[in-house]
Amino acid sequence: MDSKKKFVRNKQEKIDLIYDTFFKLVLKQSYHKTSTNHIAESARISIGTIYNYFPRGKEDIIRKYFEESMTAFFVSHDVSKMAENNVRDFLDDFLLDLFRNHKENLGYHLAFRSAIQSDKALFDAHQEKIFHFFNHLVRKLRKLSDNFKQLSERRLVNVFVFMYNLVNAILHHHLSVMEFFDTDDEFIDYLSNLAAFSLEYYLKT
Amino acid sequence: MDSKKKFVRNKQEKIDLIYDTFFKLVLKQSYHKTSTNHIAESARISIGTIYNYFPRGKEDIIRKYFEESMTAFFVSHDVSKMAENNVRDFLDDFLLDLFRNHKENLGYHLAFRSAIQSDKALFDAHQEKIFHFFNHLVRKLRKLSDNFKQLSERRLVNVFVFMYNLVNAILHHHLSVMEFFDTDDEFIDYLSNLAAFSLEYYLKT
Amino acid sequence: MDSKKKFVRNKQEKIDLIYDTFFKLVLKQSYHKTSTNHIAESARISIGTIYNYFPRGKEDIIRKYFEESMTAFFVSHDVSKMAENNVRDFLDDFLLDLFRNHKENLGYHLAFRSAIQSDKALFDAHQEKIFHFFNHLVRKLRKLSDNFKQLSERRLVNVFVFMYNLVNAILHHHLSVMEFFDTDDEFIDYLSNLAAFSLEYYLKT
Amino acid sequence: MDSKKKFVRNKQEKIDLIYDTFFKLVLKQSYHKTSTNHIAESARISIGTIYNYFPRGKEDIIRKYFEESMTAFFVSHDVSKMAENNVRDFLDDFLLDLFRNHKENLGYHLAFRSAIQSDKALFDAHQEKIFHFFNHLVRKLRKLSDNFKQLSERRLVNVFVFMYNLVNAILHHHLSVMEFFDTDDEFIDYLSNLAAFSLEYYLKT
């Protein structure tokens, strides 16, 4: 009984195992060469289990991880603390988080980019989620600090979305196509300056 | 008249037909959902013909188009004319070309991004080709104009590679993930300013 | 009753069905004209099932049958009983077994001969297995009977390998190229005498 | 004109080129992995040329080479000279020729063995040709020497066919499955003794 128990996982552990295995394999061999059968084999669970949790297979894994990770990323930010900073420092913190997150979850991000090419619904959900996410963020920030009240709510959201896309575009290229700088520090410093410049540019228009 | 010539022309026509059909389909339904059978059917040629020209199928199509398009892009630039401009104007011309090229060949670029995930050789060839390409460009430019002699050859190449990656990263995101601006003109203007800023930043380091 | 057991039995039944169907078809239409699709169709199972059990298709079927049949052939021989005989009688028993086995499994033997032409690894495995097989046999025989102690272990193994090859060469030609004799009895008698002669010849060298 | 002439081959040269290339490839990669396209590519001629000379492709190449080589083997033997020998010496000469021929044309022999598995007509032609061949030989020999008159014509033919098969069986196994002896000389000596023994055995029955 006891020895059996050891190997019993609860639901969330199984799901996380599937996530981890999937993204690990994507990183190793790309999204479209990673099959549900591979995931099952590599995670040492059965294909049936994957389909129990993700009835539509690979697409579902990405979809659900996308939902969860966006939410988690949002929740993980202590907005109240960030709001104390000036805008520049806030931006720096934010892009550092994005960088870390992207680097640690590169498998997922590669999979996601592949998936949205053929999954229009996911593509749309992504767009919607981002606006939704930054709407919340902006509302919170504006409640907490005057630093964010120079701009209308809508405009501030657009700024965030713009910055988010900008940083993601460059991050993704850096991590999956060709590196911009040899070290993370140089890269982050450039990103920070680029963000500041772009913020200024954007606000002028 | 020249029976040999006609043959050759047909050959290139067929190759171009395969390119066009493939990238058109990639744009419509993503790289990994576009099969060689689809290409053949859509182009109204037989599968065998595709494999006559591209023995390793999809990977070969991308590889060869990559080689050809990089070369064509290089050849198509009248460097002598560009060299007359100051650096800022040169950059503007260059990124406008990149933008047009990327927009017109989005199918290819999507396919290329997917392909390098699983084709390490293509990934490496890409890196090498870019440095090779800008090496040539820089040498030509430095012969033609004093505007490009403030920097060492090596440094100038690095600047170009950096700018090329930067613009590509943003272009690709804009065209395939989420738009930065609603109109092309706004986007180009931003890109131009971003490039100028980044050039300055890069040269300071 | 034992749900696990039943599963396992079905598994082996399916594997045997694939073996039988494959070798039946090889006998009818040669190795290289027998496709995995033919096997599936003829056995009324799906292609997927074949690849579940034999991930590398035809080559795997041969490889695995080769391993199993060599082992089975070894196990099936009651060495202790054979050891009681004198060498001549032992040889006669042995070649009679080989004859029966070859005749009953001609489809396999034809497939095997074709397969080793293009599968170097199988070719090598075959060589190695034969020496391994006769090493075991010789050790057992020498433990059980003094009849086999006139020769060194190594030399005895070589004799067996030699005889095995000799008999196989002639058997295979007889069954697949052109018959040496009209009846099995005549053929077996010739083989027996040939073996005795060759044994004597071999021991003299 | 002159430089062109250099590359013009006559019919027989082309045919020989096809034979050589085909059997070279069979030796390297087996019969069923050698396609007409491979042959054309390797021989640097066009597929069309192969089909000009061999309208039914691979099967035709084997068939025609089979016919020609059997005839050539027959013609190449100076029967009058062989007839002067006693039977034992005759046999030795004969099997030495077979050995050399088989070794030099192993590619062909491998291809032939594969081909007869699926080409019943070739299988039958082979049987017929062998009897036809030895009928001729025997008639010639009996005209030239008394050494061959102890046996009836029919019986003598059967002896030859038997010996021919025996030697071929062992030769083929030695060259394509597993070697009987480490050196050619040892092997030939064994073959010679085996032939003598078998001749005696056969004549007794």
Place this chain on the structure above:
DNA sequence: AATGAATGAGAATTCATTCAT
């Protein structure tokens, strides 16, 4: 829930063969 054997549509690739030049 979890398993994994089984499925079969479909993707990648090969190859004998034809035919216009």
Place this chain on the structure above:
DNA sequence: TATGAATGAATTCTCATTCAT
């Protein structure tokens, strides 16, 4: 005669998905 582009049926192999246990 020689060529080789073009064909498409056939082959190997993969993979998402189902379902009985």
